Amino acid sequence: MSGMQHSTYTPKSGIGRWVDARMPLPRLMYDSFVAYPVPRNLNYAYTFGGILSLMLVLQILTGVVLAMHYAANSDLAFNSVEGIMRDVNNGWLLRYMHSTGASFFFIAVYIHMFRGLYYGSYKAPRELLWILGCIIYLLMMATAFMGYVLPWGQMSFWGATVITGFFSAIPLVGDWIQQLLIGGFAVGNPTLNRFFSLHYLLPFMIAGVVVLHIWALHVAGQTNPTGIEVKSKTDTVPFSPHATVKDGFAMIVFLFIFAYFIFYIPNFLGHADNFVEANPLKTPSEIVPEWYFLPFYAILRAITFNIGPINSKLGGVLVMFGSIVLLFIVPWLDTSKIRSAVYRPWYKLFFWIFIADVVMLGWVGAKPPEGIYPMLALLGAIWYYAHFLIILPVLGLIETPRRMPNSITEAVLEKNGGSAHPAGAAAAPQTKG
Amino acid sequence: MSAHEAADETVDGNRRDFLYIATGMVGVVGAASVAWPFIDQMQPDASTLALAQVEVDVSSVQKGASLTVKWRGKPVVIRYRTDKELEEGKTVKLSDLKDPIARNANLPSDAPATDANRTVPKREAWLVMVEVCTHLGCIPLGEQGEFGGWFCPCHGSQYDTAGRIRKGPAPENMAIPKYEFTSETVVRVG
Ligand code: HEM
Ligand code: FES
Numbered sequence: 001m002s003g004m005q006h007s008t009y010t011p012k013s014g015i016g017r018w019v020d021a022r023m024p025l026p027r028l029m030y031d032s033f034v035a036y037p038v039p040r041n042l043n044y045a046y047t048f049g050g051i052l053s054l055m056l057v058l059q060i061l062t063g064v065v066l067a068m069h070y071a072a073n074s075d076l077a078f079n080s081v082e083g084i085m086r087d088v089n090n091g092w093l094l095r096y097m098h099s100t101g102a103s104f105f106f107i108a109v110y111i112h113m114f115r116g117l118y119y120g121s122y123k124a125p126r127e128l129l130w131i132l133g134c135i136i137y138l139l140m141m142a143t144a145f146m147g148y149v150l151p152w153g154q155m156s157f158w159g160a161t162v163i164t165g166f167f168s169a170i171p172l173v174g175d176w177i178q179q180l181l182i183g184g185f186a187v188g189n190p191t192l193n194r195f196f197s198l199h200y201l202l203p204f205m206i207a208g209v210v211v212l213h214i215w216a217l218h219v220a221g222q223t224n225p226t227g228i229e230v231k232s233k234t235d236t237v238p239f240s241p242h243a244t245v246k247d248g249f250a251m252i253v254f255l256f257i258f259a260y261f262i263f264y265i266p267n268f269l270g271h272a273d274n275f276v277e278a279n280p281l282k283t284p285s286e287i288v289p290e291w292y293f294l295p296f297y298a299i300l301r302a303i304t305f306n307i308g309p310i311n312s313k314l315g316g317v318l319v320m321f322g323s324i325v326l327l328f329i330v331p332w333l334d335t336s337k338i339r340s341a342v343y344r345p346w347y348k349l350f351f352w353i354f355i356a357d358v359v360m361l362g363w364v365g366a367k368p369p370e371g372i373y374p375m376l377a378l379l380g381a382i383w384y385y386a387h388f389l390i391i392l393p394v395l396g397l398i399e400t401p402r403r404m405p406n407s408i409t410e411a412v413l414e415k416n417g418g419s420a421h422p423a424g425a426a427a428a429p430q431t432k433g
Numbered sequence: 434m435s436a437h438e439a440a441d442e443t444v445d446g447n448r449r450d451f452l453y454i455a456t457g458m459v460g461v462v463g464a465a466s467v468a469w470p471f472i473d474q475m476q477p478d479a480s481t482l483a484l485a486q487v488e489v490d491v492s493s494v495q496k497g498a499s500l501t502v503k504w505r506g507k508p509v510v511i512r513y514r515t516d517k518e519l520e521e522g523k524t525v526k527l528s529d530l531k532d533p534i535a536r537n538a539n540l541p542s543d544a545p546a547t548d549a550n551r552t553v554p555k556r557e558a559w560l561v562m563v564e565v566c567t568h569l570g571c572i573p574l575g576e577q578g579e580f581g582g583w584f585c586p587c588h589g590s591q592y593d594t595a596g597r598i599r600k601g602p603a604p605e606n607m608a609i610p611k612y613e614f615t616s617e618t619v620v621r622v623g
Contacts, residue, residue: 158571158587161569161570161571162569162571162587164570165570166569168569179476179477180475183475183476183477183478184481184506185477185481185505185506185507186505186565187506188481188506190477190478190481194475280503280506280508281501281503281508281572282572283571283572283585283586284586285574286586286587287571287586300588303602304588304589304600304601304602306531311604312602312603312604313567313568313602313604314604316602368586368589369587369588369589369601370589374589
């Protein structure tokens with residue numbers, strides 16, 4: 001995995017040497033997570049890669065255990081989840097770890113992605129690394145969507161109806177694809193069964209893509225807040241202990257907040273309608289997806305009019321999927337040679353406006369589609385697109401960047417106004433950005 | 434390795450090419466024919482497709498009331514419309530409609546969406562309709578919205594008293610299934 005450096009691993013024991021000569025897995029681990037050099041100036045925004053890995057493991061662990069008590073049948077599912085809550089020993093805890101865990105997984109991935117957008121992590125030579133990240137994000141969304149269907153509450157059912165309905169917008173083959181997805185003319189037992197199967201499978205596919213993601217990371221190395229590439233040995237510190245400690249500390253703080261939600265407000269991020277069993281003949285008075293889908297939901301609902309030959313339904317679906325496609329091509333939309341927003345005063349401003357826009361879209365997505373909200377959703381969606389398609393390309397051409405230091409070491413020295421040693425102390429690092 | 438190289442020279446190139454192409458072609462056909470059952474199993478199964486017809490006794494439905502039955506997993510509303518609703522449905526100009534096609538399985542697929550074409554002859558007061566929003570499949574609420582017909586809570590589509598889309602993201606009028614009055618009081622859907 002370590003494309004940049006020579007291995008310094010020297011097995012100390014006889015067994016170590018024996019294994020090393022046959023399958024050097026300990027060497028790979030040592031080179032990737034002990035000796036691996038990381039920029040010395042990484043901040044806490046860079047700890048979310050590690051947190052995400054932890055959350056994936058946690059979701060798989062709690063999920064596998066929940067599956068031992070869960071019945072994937074539309075007559076039994078709702079009650080089996082109630083059974084997990086009331087009868088299974090510690091079932092309530094495991095379920096809340098899983099359901100709240102999904103939300104915290106998304107909190108972490110959004111911070112991780114915004115970190116990438118702020119520090120320009122997607123620029124050459126890290127385009128593939130970025131795209132692999134976008135694929136993980138897509139898989140996460142699919143996994144979480146299908147997981148939310150499993151408890152078979154009203155929101156599960158109607159969320160599944162609306163989201164599989166996206167596919168019926170595709171001209172000609174749309175209805176066929178939708179029936180293929182739900183295995184019938186409406187969401188029902190076949191849908192629940194296949195979603196359970198896929199919900200079990202996808203997290204392991206995510207784990208596979210994570211391996212590729214970290215591989216690509218260890219070829220290019222991490223970025224850092226200055227956006228300047230590592231040039232000399234004084235620019236880096238070894239992964240252990242510097243990154244391990246910083247990552248570990250961030251994980252503990254993150255888990256404390258996570259635990260607070262699990263124990264005190266486990267349903268804060270959920271929806272009351274999902275405590276009502278699915279009823280195929282009655283739509284709840286409002287349908288809202290889980291919070292992490294709200295900005296996209298707002299974009300979907302923003303299109304209430306036909307655009308030329310494209311009807312409003314297809315238009316909404318295209319604009320919504322397009323908003324995710326834009327993420328994939330960001331490396332080629334941003335024309336600036338400067339990587340980090342720290343040295344791009346205008347980009348920094350527009351970055352925060354973009355964050356505000358996404359938050360606003362999320363808020364609108366949770367509101368009923370009446371009054372001022374459709375208009376706000378439309379404006380927010382237009383700004384979202386303009387950010388990627390106009391602001392990013394144009395800004396790179398006209399913006400005057402701030403003066404940049406020559407190296408990471410120089411940047412750290414300037415900031416601390418003094419000695420650069422000892423290297424790690426003031427500038428703790430981490431990994432898996 | 435020289436032995437191999439020598440062997441290569443004596444090999445008949447045409448025979449090897451033939452084996453390459455033949456293996457490749459059989460492989461592709463084989464992969465495709467194995468892939469198909471994996472896709473096909475996802476389609477609605479026999480129990481789902483099993484002949485779906487329901488007979489409904491509508492003798493208890495008064496003017497202004499409606500009845501909902503489940504057909505192919507979807508709700509079908511049978512509404513005995515009031516005179517006012519009927520009148521409202523008839524006065525709408527076709528040019529005001531977002532979707533000018535009747536979407537009535539009992540009529541040709543290009544029939545215009547007049548109020549009468551949303552029903553069957555002689556039973557114009559009865560609206561029998563798949564009560565599923567043509568946007569993303571929610572069930573709209575009856576007797577609501579700006580047009581006194583249906584309002585979809587999901588993304589705000591509004592339908593009139595004949596179930597025709599008037600406003601919002603839904604592209605089409607709600608579907609009229611195949612149905613027939615088999616007697617004065619019995620409707621057969623499907
Ligand atoms: C990427 C990792 C995963 C994510 C983001 C995720 C997400 C979710 C979500 C959002 C729910 C609905 C929670 C609720 O409201 O009750 C759920 C339910 C469920 N998940 Fe997962 N999940 C993941 C991995 C797994 C794995 C690996 C399994 C193993 C089989 C699993 C098994 C289940 C089961 C059995 C349920 C239904 C019980 C319940 O609703 O609590 N999950 N998942
Ligand atoms: S499903 Fe009815 S408006 Fe979207």
